[in-house]
Amino acid sequence: MREKSPGYRLVKSLSALFRQMMPSTQPRQGKRLDTRWCQFGMLAAEYFAPLEYGMAYPSSSRDAWGRMDMSIALFVFGKSAYESASDAELTRYRLFDDEEEPTPASTLSNWHTKGLERLAELFLNTEQYLSHHLAQPSIVLEPSLASLSEEPAEKLPHHPGGSGLRRLTAPYLRYARPALIVLVLLAVVWLGIKSWRIYQGVRAVREDLAQVQSLAVGQLSLDMVEKVGPLLAKSRRDVAGLRAEAGAFLWIGKGFGWLPVYGGDLASAGEILKMAEGLTAAADQAFQAVSPLLQTLQGGDSHLDMPGITKLLVEAQPELIKAKTSLDEAVAARSRINDQRLSPKVNGLIVDKLDPYLGLFHDGLAAAVAFPRLAGASHYGPQTYLLLLQNEDELRATGGFITSAGTFVIKDGDILNFVIEDAYAFDDPTKLYPSAPWQLKQYMELPTVLLRDSNWSPDFPTSAALAEYLYALTRFHGADGVIAIxxxxxxxxxxxxGPVQVEAVAYPVTAENVVTYMRQAKGQAETLGEDRKSFMNELGGAILERIKISKDIDWISLLKVLQADLNAHHLLLQFDDPGMAAILAERGWDGALRPGVGDFLMVVDANVGFNKVNAVVEANLSYEVDLSNPAAPTGLLTVTHTNNAAKGVPCVQFDMDYQGLYDKLINRCYWDYLRVYKPLGTQLVEATPHAVPGAWMVSGQAVPARVDELDEQIDGIQGFGTLLVVPGGESLETSFRFLLPSQVIGTSKDSRTLVYRLRVQKQPGTLPQALAIRIHLPTGAKLLESTPMLKMEAGDLLFSADMQGDVEIQIRYQIP
Structure with a gap:
């Protein structure tokens, strides 16, 4: 090899040294545990088999994993012997003969690192041996000698061996510097290859993400299901491969966090990759778990009912739990990423594009894991649910007067024992009922709270617990959850x-006529003295039968409709299952009052007039916030009620002549106990309540214009209430001016940058209400950002919308 360049000779020498790493015994049984062969095979596939036998260099660690068996065999047998070796001979050195799934990227990275450490140790041991055996100083072991390589031999340190040493030393030192240069060049080449692989990995992951997003915005179809499975599997492999390639450099990035713009990206690179790896693994595992269900849902002629869905999800539990574990790891990694330090591009990718899906994925996965228990799968036993039917024509805090209630039992996804009864059927004068809220006592002369009035509290978990207790007083059993619609x-x-056929109804009941049907049926039943709500049992039974026997239900559309009703609070859920309860709380679907951080507003109307006038009442909200003084912000709320009933109808709170005549119960004055909920610490500065004449009250007692400070034991909430009456054909404005707690304005590290957050919670049972918000900033303040985008007018920020659900606003601004 003397005619070859020093660099070539060095590389070949290193390859010869690598052969000494090969274990002297065959791989042990349980081959993947024989880490010595795994480390040798990893380096052979990555570097030395391409060098010695002309194989292509692998594109990634996963690619190298697929070539390890062949690379080991080439070094064991040699190229010519390998080509003629029998399968039995080759099998003795195969590490992954029966493996279908690639080894995890973290394990591959570990083999690679440990293999390099062993090779380096072997190199140093050999260098030390040669230095001692030849009595020559080692420039590797003693780097300081490098500067002496050009000096005359006489100036070199004296070693035993005299002139012979000098003769040997001179040529050795002559090649020391070229050898070092070659090593540096090899390192640069290696870094270049690694950088290229990392770049290719990042590019592949971006392309995968773009494809996933394009599928996510489309309509769910069987074609999409067939495409997304392989794409998720590829994304998982690409992310794992990228992390394996970049793993050796991630710790370096933490030291560059000080760099402008991209320093945060480098410092967070490890956590970003951990999050991506966990997320793609969870998506792939979850898809594999539920793909039978998705294919059945999109299968056209296939009939899938609730028992079928339950069975499929029970079978999918092992993979779903694995997916949840992977997702929990991704969420944990996400929590360790500081958004504020990321570059704008990476921040937008994670915060705007990833975070919304991350929350939905987490909740969907948790719901899939909890579903078998909720559906009464055999392992958990039958589940019983209390159903509350609320009539928003007589609006109450959680959606409406409870006209009917009942239970159903679900076992293995099959609904059994579906019974709905008139709310009055639960009254039992022999039972000891709780005392009614003081407003019901004073304004309606109701001494105790019965099932139909159990939803006075706007906090649905509180009302649901009371309803379940009152139900059990006469039915002698509890429930595993409460559902209000x-x-x-x-x-x-x-x-x-689609349409359902209800017994004794001559026409199909449809979405277009169902409300009219229910109003007519209520009035007719009351007039005839029949069970006033028996029609609800018949209607509910018809809907249930439609779900059971229909083979053309669009389950995806049904899920979307249910989600919309949950967001608008036309459907409220309370489940005893802790996992599902956490999901409902996170999404705001449990109807609980949660003020959160910052300002909070919830306006609650409660009809206390023994009528159904809310069918023609409109309510509009206007809220003006003044942030001029950060230490003492204020808020002005104006609530406008418009009663579209006929003008001139006498305001008689309770009239027996109207009972049973539903249309006349709608055409009445509106007796409303209006409540406003604000953050704890809010003070009422002034208000415009309205006096109510004694002739308008069932008690005959006049009610003065006053605002009550309420103590309803709701965490973080301060309530205010007032009684008002709106005659037919009239409108009434009621205003409240509040001194808000200074905590509604948050500060950042920069004391000049402030944050104001507002959460407006929609009352259940209400149609979209007009909401107008005006936020006045301090003089000279500069708006930095707002979510959603707010309109600026004369220095004020404006927001207006019809409330389809809860509204959240956040603004960040800088003061002079």
Missing amino acids: DQYAVRSLLTVL
Whole structure:
């Protein structure tokens, strides 16, 4: 090899040294545990088999994993012997003969690192041996000698061996510097290859993400299901491969966090990759788990009912739990990423594009894991649910007066024992009922709270617990959850299920006529003295039968409708299952009052007039916030009620002549106990309440214009209430000016940058209400950002919308 260049000779010498790494015994049984062969095979596939035998260099660690068996065999037998070796001979050195799934990227990276460490140790041991055996100083072991390589031999340190040493030393030192240069060049080449692989990996992951996003915005179809599976598997492999390639450099990035713009990206690179790896693994595992269900849902002629869905999800539990574990790891990694330090591009990718899907994926996966228990799968036993039917025509805090209630039992996804009864059927004068809220006592002369009035609290978990207790007083059993729906939720169901045939009804009941049907049926039943709500049992039974026997239900559309009703609070859920309860709380679907961080507003109307006038009442909200003084922000709320009933109808709170005549119960004055909920610490500065004449009250006692400070034991909430009456054909404005707690304005590290957050919670049972918000900033303040985008007018920020659900606003601004 003397005619070859020093660099070539060095590389070949290193390859010869690598051969000494090969274990002297065959791989042990349980081959993947024989880490010595794994480390040798990894380096052979990555570097030395391409060098010695002309194989292509692998494109990634996963690619190298696929070539390890062949690379080991080439070094064991040699190229010519390898080509003629029998399968039995080759099998003795195969590490992954029966493996279908690639080894995890972290394990491959570990083999690679440990293999390099062993090779380096072997190199140093050999260098030390040669230095001692030849009595020559080693420039590797003693780097300081490098500067002496050009000096005369006489100036070199004296070693035993005299002139012979000098003769040997001179040529050795002559090649020391070229050898070092070659090593540096090899390192540069290696870094270049690694950088290229990392670049290719990042590019592949970006392309995968773009494809996933394009599929996500489209309509769910069987064709999409067939495409997304392989794409998720590829994304998982690409992310794992990228992390394996970049793993050796991630720790370096933390030291460059000080760099402008991209320093945060480098410092967070490890956590970003951990998040991506966990997320893609979870997506792939979850898809594999539910793909039978998705294919069945999109299968056209295939009939899938609730028992079928339950069975499929029970079978998918092992993979779903694995997916949840992977997703939890991704969420944990996400929590360790500081958004504020990321570059704008990476921040937008994670915060705007990834985070919304991350939350939905987490909740969907948790729901899939909890579903078998909720559906009464055999392992958990039958589940019983209390159903509350609320009539928003007589609006109450959680959606409406409870006209009917009942239970159903679900076992293995099959609904059994579905019974709905008139709310009055639960009254039992022999039972000891709780005392009614003081407003019901004073304004309606109701001494105790019965099931139909159990939803006075706007906090649905509180009302649900009371309803379950009152139900159990006469039915002697509890429930595993409480479900409350209003008339609009029933209408939404029929938009997907289609018409149903109700017993003794001459026409099909549809989404277009169901509300009219229910109003007529209530009035007719009351007039005839029949069970006033027996029609709800018949309607509910018809809907249930439609779900059971129909083979053309669009389950995806049904899920979308249910989600919309949950967001609008026409459907409220409370489940005893902790996992599902956490999901409902996170999404705001449990109807609980949660003020959160910052300002909070919830306006709650409660009809206390023994009528159904809310069918023609409109309510509009206007809220003006003044942030001029950060230490003492204020808020002005104006609530406008418009009663579209006929003008001139006498305001008689309780009239027996009207009972049973539903249309006349709608055409009445509006007795409303209006409540406003604000953050704890809010003070009422002034208000415009309205006096109510004694002639308008069932008690005959006049009610003065006053605002009550409420103590309803809701965490973080301060309530205010007032009684008002709106005659037919009139409107009434009620205003409240509040001194808000200074904590509604948050500060950042920069004391000049402030954050104001507002959460407006929609009352259940209400149609979209007009909401107008005006936020006045301090003089000279500069708006940095707002979510959603707000309109600027004369220095004020404006927001207006019809409330389809809860509204959240956040602004960040800088003061002079």
